[in-house]
Amino acid sequence: MQYHIGGNAALLATRIASNFPWTEVHLVGPIGPRSQALLHPSIKRSNSTRITKDELHVILEYKQGEVLGEHVALGSSRFITSHDLYSSSTILIEMFFKAIATVQPDLVIITGVHLLEFLEKDVRVEKLRLIKRNIVQIDSRVPIHLKLGGLGGDQEFAKSVLEKILPYADSLALTEQQLALLAKVGGGPHPNEYPVVGGALHTHKVIDMLHWLITKYGKPKNATNAEEKLKRLSRIHFTCLTFHVVVATGSDWSNLASGLASGARIAGKIVCGGEKAEAQDLLESRTSQSFLLDSSLQKNYHFDPHHPITSWLHDDSLFLFTPVLVCKYPRKTVGVDDTISSTALLYSQFYRFEPFFA
Numbered sequence: 001m002q003y004h005i006g007g008n009a010a011l012l013a014t015r016i017a018s019n020f021p022w023t024e025v026h027l028v029g030p031i032g033p034r035s036q037a038l039l040h041p042s043i044k045r046s047n048s049t050r051i052t053k054d055e056l057h058v059i060l061e062y063k064q065g066e067v068l069g070e071h072v073a074l075g076s077s078r079f080i081t082s083h084d085l086y087s088s089s090t091i092l093i094e095m096f097f098k099a100i101a102t103v104q105p106d107l108v109i110i111t112g113v114h115l116l117e118f119l120e121k122d123v124r125v126e127k128l129r130l131i132k133r134n135i136v137q138i139d140s141r142v143p144i145h146l147k148l149g150g151l152g153g154d155q156e157f158a159k160s161v162l163e164k165i166l167p168y169a170d171s172l173a174l175t176e177q178q179l180a181l182l183a184k185v186g187g188g189p190h191p192n193e194y195p196v197v198g199g200a201l202h203t204h205k206v207i208d209m210l211h212w213l214i215t216k217y218g219k220p221k222n223a224t225n226a227e228e229k230l231k232r233l234s235r236i237h238f239t240c241l242t243f244h245v246v247v248a249t250g251s252d253w254s255n256l257a258s259g260l261a262s263g264a265r266i267a268g269k270i271v272c273g274g275e276k277a278e279a280q281d282l283l284e285s286r287t288s289q290s291f292l293l294d295s296s297l298q299k300n301y302h303f304d305p306h307h308p309i310t311s312w313l314h315d316d317s318l319f320l321f322t323p324v325l326v327c328k329y330p331r332k333t334v335g336v337d338d339t340i341s342s343t344a345l346l347y348s349q350f351y352r353f354e355p356f357f358a
Contacts, residue, residue, distance in 0.1 A: 004334070005038040006057045007087065008111035008149050011338040014040045020346050026103050028096040030055055030086035049095060057082040059334050078333060088115040090127060097134040107143055113165060114149035117157045124157065128164050135168045136230045143350040144232065145171040147341055148178050153195070159185040167217045170252065170350065171235040173341035176201050179209050179238060188212040200240040203321070204295045210236055210247045211314055218249055221316065235348070239263070239340050242286045246320045246344070255349040256320055257309055263344030264324045270339050273331035283325035293321060
């Protein structure tokens with residue numbers, strides 16, 4: 001058995017501290033003795049969130065063809081079970097937002113909302129209200145990034161997150177299962193695609209879903225009431241095994257192509273297990289040379305190895321797409337989404353101009 005730092009927040013903090021050493025990273029989350037030893041030494045954490053016994057995630061990764069007893073794996077995957085008590089506690093949520101007021105950061109990253117799914121309904125409703133109440137009080141000049149963890153399939157809870165939390169973050173990172181679930185519960189396009197089976201969604205369906213998501217739940221161009229004025233979502237980063245997409249609206253975000261490229265480049269490297277992962281014999285492209293990107297605009301993608309990223313406008317939304325080089329012999333997949341998300345985010349630039357007169 002191997003021990004690694006775990007939990008979305010700790011993984012994000014560790015990756016940022018390791019890859020961007022000039023940053024000052026503050027982590028607010030339950031930290032036990034083993035977690036304390038595994039965390040990057042530059043990460044700042046509060047003594048008030050220390051716990052005497054670590055919370056654990058047990059992860060079993062396996063590849064296609066592996067045998068366990070009489071069972072043979074039909075495909076590469078992983079099984080995860082976790083024991084989290086403190087991460088979803090009211091005290092920890094309140095500590096997190098108090099830390100924002102004290103530290104006054106340049107960027108706020110929120111994750112772990114998915115852990116509320118397994119609480120009693122009335123308890124999770126109250127905690128979602130608590131999170132929203134605090135999010136909307138964060139200075140609008142400070143970007144909020146929401147890393148959406150693995151939702152368990154409770155459609156009522158997913159809809160609550162979609163309506164009560166997601167619109168009030170500036171940036172969102174999610175995968176194909178999460179996107180398909182949100183489209184299903186929110187009345188979006190292609191509702192029958194959830195759950196996603198047999199590989200990734202077709203690219204043009206992902207584009208349809210992302211356009212719907214940022215149009216319906218994103219920051220409106222002309223807010224007409226107080227609730228709409230609180231909405232901030234203007235960037236979504238979608239990742240799956242074979243391609244990544246970023247969609248953005250308005251003028252708050254820039255350098256998006258560099259962010260998208262950096263996230264795609266590091267994906268195969270991490271899964272293959274290190275610097276040698278960029279060797280040609282370890283990575284491969286699993287996308288077609290040409291396919292439909294945007295069905296509404298009848299836009300097709302044609303692969304150019306020298307310029308793999310393509311961008312286009314769909315109504316008021318800017319889309320960027322890139323294929324991803326996939327590791328042929330994966331060694332570690334846990335935490336890859338967090339690595340991709342944090343890397344792309346740190347390479348992106350955010351600036352919100354606030355007029356003196358509304």
